[in-house]
Amino acid sequence: MTLWPKDLRARLLAGFTALLCIAPLPALVPALAALVLVLALYVLERRALPWRRLLHLEAFLLLVLITVPFALPGKTLLTLGPFTASLEGLLRALTLAAKVTASVLLLSALFAETVPEQLGRALRDLRVPEPLVRIFLGLVRYLALIRGEMARLQQAMRARSFRPGTNLHTWRAYGWLIGMMLLRALARADRVEEAMRLRHYAGRLPHGAAPLVGKADLIRAIALPGAFFLILIWGLI
Amino acid sequence: MAHIPDGLLTLPVLIGTGALAAGGVALGLRALDDRAIPRVALLAAVFFAASLVAVPVGPSSVHLMLSGLMGVMLGWGIFPAVLVALALQAALFGLGGLTTLGTNTLNIALPGALVGMVLGPMIRSATSPARAGALAALGAVLAVAGTAAGVALALFLSAPEFTPAVKVLGLTYLPLALVEAGVSGAIVTFLARVEPHALHPNLHSVEDQPA
Known part of the structure; x- marks a missing residue:
């Protein structure tokens, strides 16, 4: 079942609006409702949960869950020496945790089937300034190549028994590695720029007119953020 | 943590930092x-x-920001x-967020731009590569401090109850500042020795570069 719009432009706008609706949710119940809705989207679309991304957030959420209850005044829940945790604080911390988790899951589903190259096209069709789109496409085009080059240099370092540690030697070695990468990138940028000028590049890449968004996609693009908007309205009254 | 995820900041903070980043x-x-x-x-x-x-720091490790x-x-x-890199990180790795794209761009790029504006000319006219490296190390510490202050301010303006969490987060920037200083210093010393022109922004035209 597809609930997200297939057209990337509609998908981006729908996801962004939904995320904007989650950010101001004021209380625990609407925040949990948003989280349940996101999970329902995952179940209905038979999408696997991105556990690694969720775990990545865990450290920060743990910090919030531990500190926020102690930072808000209210009905005392627990006393640890001079610190008292309040019920209001605990509810607030859980609200934040639900909102952040819902947002991460939503963001992850938004870009799940997206190829970065298509993203450049979608951004251009959304009227993002042309130079910005070209920097984005340039980054996408050369990132894999640059990462490969960096991996080779690091392999060469390992072959010479380099082992990183907390010392000046490590920092200098990494400094030279990145410095070398920067020099090569600058030389490559000059070559790329020359090659493009040789091909009569005049500041715009050729591309056709943007296709229209289909009716089904339009409905999805309105319904998806609409559901989160309703939760927001419900939370605010 | 220079990447603030979606769902933590309030709308006024998101809109304000978004406008400044734009x-x-x-x-x-x-x-x-x-x-x-x-x-x-x-680049x-x-x-x-x-x-x-x-980059390892004691038992843990940090990721460079530069x-x-x-x-x-x-x-x-x-x-x-920075905006384009953060957008790609959000799309590829789910790092940071979409609504916080402006906030995160501002927190990372503004301190960097200010360091470039103030220390850049001094680094380029430094008498020796080692001195240029030392200035770059100072710039790295200032940029990290600026980013930490930006993240703290964005969280604090959204909700004052983040204050204790922000203090703990601030501590995590200390090892980053140390490593950034060491690595940035080494990079700039290297560039100043090998190819000093690389330290110029050169945003206007390729022909302006001295040979």
């Missing part, structure tokens, strides 16, 4: 000649790749470079 990006794009675009894109790719390296150095090498061009 202003910075507009400034950067205006300073940018059409022909400097491959340069910005490729952004190197900084992106460098940020994936985990925003001070980006400010020196890109000038105001740091804003579009």
Whole structure:
């Protein structure tokens, strides 16, 4: 079942609006409702949960869950020496945790089937300034190549028994590695720029007119953020 | 943690920082000649790749940000470079967020741009590569401190109850500042010795570069 719009432009706008609706949710119940809705989207679309991304957030959420209850005044829940945790604080911390988790899951589903190259096209069709789109496409085009080059240099370092540690030697070695990468990138940028000028590049890449968004996609693009908007309205009254 | 995820900040903070970041990006794009675009894109790719390296600090490790150095090498061009890199990180790895894109861009790019503006000329006219490296190390510490202050301010303005969490987060920036200083210093010493022109933003035209 597809609930997200297939057209990337509609998908981006729908996801962004939904995320904007989650950010101001004021209380625990609407925040949990948003989280349940996101999970329902995952179940209905038979999408696997991105556990690694969720775990990545865990450290920060743990910090919030531990500190926020102690930072808000209210009905005392627990006393640890001079610190008292309040019920209001605990509810607030859980609200934040639900909102952040819902947002991460939503963001992850938004870009799940997206190829970065298509993203450049979608951004251009959304009227993002042309130079910005070209920097984005340039980054996408050369990132894999640059990462490969960096991996080779690091392999060469390992072959010479380099082992990183907390010392000046490590920092200098990494400094030279990145410095070398920067020099090569600058030389490559000059070559790329020359090659493009040789091909009569005049500041715009050729591309056709943007296709229209289909009716089904339009409905999805309105319904998806609409559901989160309703939760927001419900939370605010 | 320079990447604030979605769902933590309030709308006024998101809108305010988003508008400021948009202003910075507009400034950067205006300073940018059409022909400097491959340069910005490729430097952004190197900084992106460098940020994936985990540099050990004691039992833990940090990821490089290098925003001070980006400010020196890109000038105001740091804003579009950081924005584009953060957008790709959000799309590829789910790092940071979509609504916080402006906040995160501002927190990383603005300190870098300021370091580039203030320390950049001093680094370029330094009498020896070692001195240039020392200035870059100072710039790296200032840029990290600026980013930490920006993240703290964004969280504090959203909700004062974040204060204790922000204090703990602030501590995590200390090892980052140390490593950033060491690595940025080494990079700039290397560049000043091998290819000093690399330390100029050169956003206008390739021909302006002295041979």
